[in-house]
Ligand code: HEC
């Protein structure tokens with residue numbers, strides 16, 4: 299029992315922020331990201347469940363600083379203290395919510411093109427396979443390379459566009475800025491459709507069965 303009392307006041311706070319907001323200017327995250335962090339594929343609200351906690355904190359910091367330029371998330375992230383960002387990130391990182399179905403089924407041809415890009419890339423453009431960094435099944439690797447499996451195609455598409463437009467500039471070494479600039483619209487749609495079909499497995503860095 300000792301474990302239950304030795305710190306997880308934070309975990310509780312994170313759950314409370316997600317469901318009710320922080321009692322000041324940050325609203326309930328669940329209003330957009332879903333009760334269980336499942337996201338809303340139709341509205342491009344990302345899935346937060348099962349993303350690495352440090353990745354989530356980095357994104358909240360980037361929104362607050364405006365390096366990830368988003369008018370919805372900027373005031374929300376700014377309204378959270380560093381401790382609250384960490385607590386709510388820990389809460390979402392621990393969830394293993396099922397993936398929400400896409401509003402429209404993608405065609406199999408697009409998914410096949412996406413799968414090839416994810417595993418092999420497109421060497422005619424100097425593009426590595428996405429899986430080189432994001433994990434072979436898009437499961438994410440550590441705090442740097444987020445999970446793409448189970449993220450909606452609308453959201454993935456919106457982020458690839460954000461790197462092309464220069465509205466998301468907080469990526470380490472500008473790895474994604476370089477990659478997004480090489481993808482044409484058809485490739486973006488295909489790779490986004492592919493990752494949306496994958497089950498949101500636990501991250502490769504987490505030993506199997508260690509949580510939940
Ligand atoms: C009004 C809707 C709304 C609410 C409420 C909201 N979000 Fe968001 N959130 C968004 C949108 C839209 C995006 C995508 C932004 C973009 O395109 O860059 C996002 C993105 C994020 C991301 C980035 C995820 C990723 O994969 O990079 C994090 C982290 C996040 N939100 C955390 C939170 C937290 C924590 C709360 C509650 C304190 C919250 N959000 C409340 C709409 C919302």
Ligand code: HEC
Nearest residue numbers: 426427428430431442443444454457468469470473474489
């Ligand atoms: C060289 C390594 C590398 C490769 C290859 C790579 N990525 Fe990424 N990707 C990253 C990093 C690093 C981030 C996190 C950026 C940040 O922290 O803002 C990221 C983030 C993303 C995100 C944002 C996820 C979220 O939750 O907001 C998407 C979408 C994405 N990558 C798609 C792709 C696709 C599609 C490909 C293949 C065409 C690809 N990536 C290939 C390094 C890579």
